[in-house]
Amino acid sequence: MRVLQVVSLVSPQGEYGGPTRVALAQCRALRDAGHDVVLVAGSWGYDPVPREVDGVRVRLFHAVAPMPGSFHGLASPGLVSFVARAGATADAVHVHLARDLVTLPAALATHLRRRPYVLQTHGMVIPSRNPLAGPLDLTMTRRVLRGAGRVFYLTDAERESLQEVATPLRLEHLRNGIDLPPRTPLPSLTGAAPRVLFLARVQARKRPLDFVEMAVRLAPRHPGVRFRMVGPDEGLGEEVRAAIARSGLGDRLVWDGPLPPDQTAAAMRAADIYVLPSVDEPYPMSVLEAMSLGRPVVVTNSCGLAPIIARRSVGAVAPEGPAGVAHAVDRLLSDPVLREQAGAHARDAIRVELGMEAVVAQLEHTYRDVTTRTS
Structure with missing residues (x-):
């Protein structure tokens, strides 16, 4: 299975936090299970830009923000164009969604091309009083949430928050997993x-x-x-x-x-x-x-x-x-x-x-189900 995973940011300083670490772990585990996986992300700070990060094959595109080093207003037009093209040949597109101009437009481009996709929001898409949240939700967020073959949530609170943002949604619980490296003593x-x-x-x-x-x-x-x-x-x-x-x-x-x-x-x-x-x-x-x-x-x-x-x-x-x-x-x-x-x-x-074994089995099942329903 050819899988495209999309996340907002990968950088050498590691500012991106949990969602990208989750995506990297999923990509490694899916690769080890025999799938063709690429992680697509916005990036800054690399020179030269790598083709692999933490053992995962990546396609990185320059990300920009109104305030350097800030996530507010983060955008990557090159990434959106790539996902629109590459998503056409992928069996599934998995977007780690945030309210930004990287993952939201990428998910929308996939939706408009009628390609199968799933979303994982990591608690980043919740009701918000930010004045920018309303226009984004009206033009993109609700549309891509409702159109997703599945929306993964981690906690009951996240599920409830997602349902406040948009309904109806095809919701599914997915926990985070992690590889078990060799043991080292304290x-x-x-x-x-x-x-x-x-x-x-x-x-x-x-x-x-x-x-x-x-x-x-x-x-x-x-x-x-x-x-x-x-x-x-x-x-x-x-x-x-x-x-x-x-x-x-x-x-x-x-x-x-x-x-x-x-x-x-x-x-x-x-x-x-x-x-x-x-x-x-x-x-x-x-x-x-x-x-x-x-x-x-x-x-x-x-x-x-x-x-x-x-x-x-x-x-x-x-x-x-x-x-x-x-x-x-x-x-x-x-x-x-x-x-x-x-x-x-x-x-x-x-x-x-x-561990990751159960996570990979769930992802494989959901990807196949979403692909079957879309085709």
């Missing part, structure tokens, strides 16, 4: 000082300042521990820099900025504990990535993965805020045996419940 098991990692965009919902405050609280209790932050600045950079400077922790607390996608796994492997203090996080891929590497994770109780983390003793689910997160991380830092057990449980959870 660095502290070899005698190194434990390292605690935050790897996410530096923006309000991710609560990077809670991570900084957590480090300030825990550093005196755990003198050898280092705290590392990785991720692009999306609005809180100056506040994070100032808070780190005030902490007086020197190189025990650092923010390294963004990392290329092919280096994020190495950052995870160098850590003993992964912490994501964000709120209302539906299904964070970074947490799945840490779990797949056998790292205990700490999330807040509003995270969509909190139930499985608690049920399988994968780490800890903390109340929102630095005090609760610090208490959970303190427990893991104080007990090396607990850390090791939580890491082993994390990999078991990926293997049994969160």
